[in-house]
Amino acid sequence: MPEFVADFHIHSRYSRACSKDLCVKELAKWAKLKGIGLLGTGDFTHPLWLQELEETLRPTGHGLLEYDGVYFILTTEVNTLFYRRGKAHNIHHVLFAPSFETVKRLNQELESFGPLSLDGRPILRMEAWRLV
Numbered sequence: 001m002p003e004f005v006a007d008f009h010i011h012s013r014y015s016r017a018c019s020k021d022l023c024v025k026e027l028a029k030w031a032k033l034k035g036i037g038l039l040g041t042g043d044f045t046h047p048l049w050l051q052e053l054e055e056t057l058r059p060t061g062h063g064l065l066e067y068d069g070v071y072f073i074l075t076t077e078v079n080t081l082f083y084r085r086g087k088a089h090n091i092h093h094v095l096f097a098p099s100f101e102t103v104k105r106l107n108q109e110l111e112s113f114g115p116l117s118l119d120g121r122p123i124l125r126m127e128a129w130r131l132v
Contacts (some may be wrong), residue, residue: 012042013043016121029068032068040075040094045120047107074102077094079124084127104110
């Protein structure tokens with residue numbers, strides 16, 4: 001099995017406080033410079049980023065995607081916001097998906113808990129256990 005230096009927790013230009021220059025090409029360029037062979041895509045819940053990922057990344061047939069010699073795996077971060085005993089709880093989760101088809105089904109379910117197009121790191125009004 002090949003070994004990779006990996007970074008799974010990244011964001012796209014559709015997340016607040018992130019560079020508007022972030023694109024797959026730039027992510028791959030900087031991954032190579034840093035010696036990272038496997039990157040999370042980040043933000044697969046955002047419709048415009050998902051479209052760009054589908055148009056840019058090439059499936060390898062092994063659950064990974066590839067662009068210019070750098071491998072990618074579909075990831076996103078979501079924030080679950082819920083109240084328990086009068087106290088607000090915010091929990092951040094990094095999610096992985098094996099395929100674009102899985103991402104689309106998951107996004108369809110998540111839309112009922114909060115708008116996905118407002119931020120690459122959406123806030124979902126649901127208890128954390130429901131996400132799992």
